[in-house]
Amino acid sequence: MAEYECGRLDKRRDAIIAAARDLFIKNGYERTTLGQVVEQAGGSLATIYKLFENKDGLLSAVVFESAASSELLIQKAVAGSSDPATILHRLARDLRDSFLSNEVLALVRVVIARSVSDVDFARRFYEKTASSTRTSLQDLFEHWQREGRTMSSTPFVLTETFLSMFLGDTHKEAITHGAAPQLSPEELDARTDLFLRGAGLL
Amino acid sequence: MAEYECGRLDKRRDAIIAAARDLFIKNGYERTTLGQVVEQAGGSLATIYKLFENKDGLLSAVVFESAASSELLIQKAVAGSSDPATILHRLARDLRDSFLSNEVLALVRVVIARSVSDVDFARRFYEKTASSTRTSLQDLFEHWQREGRTMSSTPFVLTETFLSMFLGDTHKEAITHGAAPQLSPEELDARTDLFLRGAGLL
DNA sequence: GAAATGGCGTAATGAGCATTGCACGTGAAG
DNA sequence: CTTCACGTGCAATGCTCATTACGCCATTTC
Structure with a gap:
């Protein structure tokens, strides 16, 4: 029975998360009621509380299930070439593509709204x-540095600079x-070139 | 009578805005009740509604009264030197100083929270x-360009890049x-140098 | 000093929703 | 077929405020 149980509950869990995600994206977290989630997902309020403790728990589940690190994009970019310029151009474009869709932006807004008012969640x-x-x-x-490439600043500064440009776009877009x-x-390419030139990688 | 009236109400208005600002900074907008505002500012609920229509109106008043454009910082930086590198270094430091205090950050969080859920406010x-x-x-x-300085990209791209770095810091800090x-x-100076080199201004 | 204007304080009003409790029905196991 | 467990559905239960209504007091004007 345990196996079946698990399967049944898991289906419900998935349906609830999908519905919640959908509604959070469409209306935001605050404006989504658990009633709406139940209506769209089936099941019952009691089940949500059994599975997620409370509304906050549901939010965490949705967000942490949806949000992936961009490590994969970096790996893909690295796999495609060994030239820093090519890799970073590719990465810049991929980051933009993956973060500037309306759906992702809406989810980012939910995360931002929450982060701003909940330190622990933010961390x-x-x-x-x-x-x-x-x-x-x-x-x-750091790898490039070990390979003997000279760069105009520390890996830390380069990392922060690159990310502040590209993730900053997402924040700005989400907020404004x-x-x-x-x-x-x-223009995106031009900006990447600016970075490369500034970093001494061009 | 009109003059006196105005003076009295204005004092109240100022006190209410100061109290609201204080409480919004300390506890955030949602977690601040109008009751608390009245308690701290004196006056009465009715006065708030007379002056600001509703809670949203109070938020707008607080935010638009507190928030200044950074034009002034740019003017100051320009007044201090005519060398792009010096000006931008100065501006970078000034922007950082004015946006990274805890008080300003707390206010930025309020604005972000609101912007994310209210398109109109954001705009x-x-x-x-x-x-x-x-x-x-x-x-x-553009001025530098007309002066005959060669830059590696358009004024638009340079502007966006510079701002995405420096205002991006504020967003990131507020959110995380x-x-x-x-x-x-x-490291901030190093990043500014990176920008200057990338822009062809060094 | 009397009248009027308008702010003050308080006490409703009421909506919105998270959260909880309970009685029912449907699925699986013996 | 029966039984038991567990999700389900529904119907309270609160609670927290924004928002409103109203009678009182102070300040100003004549």
Whole structure:
């Protein structure tokens, strides 16, 4: 029975998370009621409380299930070439593509809203996602340094600079809802070139 | 009577805004009740509704009264020197100093929380503050261009890049509550140098 | 000093929703 | 077929505020 049990509950769990994710994206966390989640997912309020403790727990489950680190993008970019310029151009474009879809932005907004008012959530989220992206990227710069490439600054500064540019775009877009201007793909490339030149990698 | 009236109400208005600002900074917007505001400012609920329509109106008043554009910082930096490198180093440090105090960060968090869930507020706020900072900075790059300085990219791209680095720091800090690493003053200078080199201004 | 204007204080009002408790029905196991 | 467990559905239960209504007091004007 235990096996079946698990299967049944897991299906419910998945359905609830999917519905919650959908509603959070569409209406935001605060404006989503657990009633709506139940309505869309089936099941019952009691089940949500059994599975997730409370509404906050549901949010955590949704967010930590959806949010991936961008380590994978870095690996893909590294696999495609060994030239720093090519790798970083590729990475810049991939980051942009994966973070600037409306769905991801809506989820980012939910995370931001929560982070801003809940220090603990903010820290946990950062550790789970941005932190490992940071580390991977810094490893990459350190690797290049060991290979004998000269760079104009420390791997730490380069990492922070690159990320502040590219993740900053996401934050800005999420916060301003498109009131701030965006870079076109060509301008994005120009900015990456600016970084490369500044870093001494071009 | 009209004059006196005005003076009395204005004092109340100032006290209410100061108290609200204080409480928003300390506890955030959602967690601040109008009751607390009245308790701290004196006056009465009815007065708040007369002056600000509702809680949202009070938030707008607080935020738009507190938030200044950074145009002034740009003007100060420009007044101090005519060398782009010096100006931008100065500006970078000034921006950091004015945006990384705990009080300003707390206010930024309030604005972010609101912006994320209220498109209209986000747009209005952007127009009132960031937009004019953007414009001033872009004017500066265009000015240098007209002076015959060669730069590696368009004024638009340079502006976006510079701002995404420096305002991005503020966003990141506000959102992560210090979980993300910060640049030391020397590292900040290194990053500015990176920008200058990348921009062809060094 | 009397009248009027308008702020003050308090006490409803009421909505919105998370959270809980309980009685029912449906699935699996013997 | 029966039984038991466990999800389900529904219907309270609170609670927290924003928002409103109203009678009182102070200050100003004539």
